[in-house]
Amino acid sequence: xxxxxxxxxxxxxxxxxxxxxxxxxxxxxxxxxxxxxxxxxxxxxxxxxxxxxxxxxxxxxxxxxxxxxxxxxxxxxxxxxxxxxxxxxxxxxxxxxxxxxxxxxxxxxxxxxxxxxxxxxxxxxxxxxxxxxxxxxxxxxxxxxxxxxxxxxxxxxxxxxxxxxxxxxxxxxxxxxxxxxxxxxxxxxxxxxxxxxxxxxxxxxxxxxxxxxxxxxxxxxxxxxxxxxxxxxxxxxxxxxxxxxxxxxxxxxx
Numbered sequence: 106x107x108x109x110x111x112x113x114x115x116x117x118x119x120x121x122x123x124x125x126x127x128x129x130x131x132x133x134x135x136x137x138x139x140x141x142x143x144x145x146x147x148x149x150x151x152x153x154x155x156x157x158x159x160x161x162x163x164x165x166x167x168x169x170x171x172x173x174x175x176x177x178x179x180x181x182x183x184x185x186x187x188x189x190x191x192x193x194x195x196x197x198x199x200x201x202x203x204x205x206x207x208x209x210x211x212x213x214x215x216x217x218x219x220x221x222x223x224x225x226x227x228x229x230x231x232x233x234x235x236x237x238x239x240x241x242x243x244x245x246x247x248x249x250x251x252x253x254x255x256x257x258x259x260x261x262x263x264x265x266x267x268x269x270x271x272x273x274x275x276x277x278x279x280x281x282x283x284x285x286x287x288x289x290x291x292x293x294x295x296x297x298x299x300x301x302x303x304x305x306x307x308x309x310x311x312x313x314x315x316x317x318x319x320x321x322x323x324x325x326x327x328x329x330x331x332x333x334x335x336x337x338x339x340x341x342x343x344x345x346x347x348x349x350x351x352x353x354x355x356x357x358x359x
Contacts, residue, residue, distance in 0.1 A: 111140035118154035127162025132170035138192035154307035159210040168217020194332040200225035210299035218250025229286040245351025247342035254331025
């Protein structure tokens with residue numbers, strides 16, 4: 106029986122959700138996203154005091170699997186993309202809906218739409234080698250995962266736009282300075298620091314924590330509308346010759 110693509114466990118009052126596709130840098134495919142969304146729905150009813158989102162392997166996630174998009178016949182690519190981006194959007198919105206704090210423990214690469222899993226967590230702990238990059242203008246995709254719906258609110262519209270148009274990289278220290286992450290951990294200590302924060306928050310008053318989340322999280326309807334706009338544009342862009350050429354070049358098939 107194959108290993109789950111998303112592992113979940115409870116350690117006392119703390120829930121762990123761990124992406125588990127390390128051989129592919131936890132690239133996002135429908136099966137992984139379906140498991141993630143199912144886990145988040147289960148946890149909504151299990152009511153832990155906090156949730157930590159982490160990942161196995163060398164990277165947190167490389168975002169949507171470009172090879173998966175490219176392997177789809179052109180006449181099936183829009184529907185495949187609708188599944189991937191739609192499931193990612195649902196996961197982002199579910200993370201924002203959970204009635205308890207969420208903490209991302211990030212290491213290594215976070216590219217493409219996987220940034221949405223980070224941006225939708227309440228706190229973000231990252232190691233010194235963590236870095237964030239879009240890749241859309243190089244590959245020929247349209248932004249998804251909250252690069253337009255969530256990131257500008259976190260770091261400012263000008264910074265978010267420049268990073269995307271130039272395909273820049275946000276390093277760990279810069280991410281801390283800009284407010285993209287909450288804490289910078291020592292190398293290899295990301296989960297340890299996330300666990301300590303989760304334990305500390307778990308000792309606070311439940312009702313007060315919940316109301317604080319309600320009042321400070323991004324507006325759910327606004328985010329949902331922004332993610333829907335990202336999905337529509339992604340579907341239009343993926344169905345172009347430009348996207349074909351960009352994916353082929355990215356995968357070394359040009």
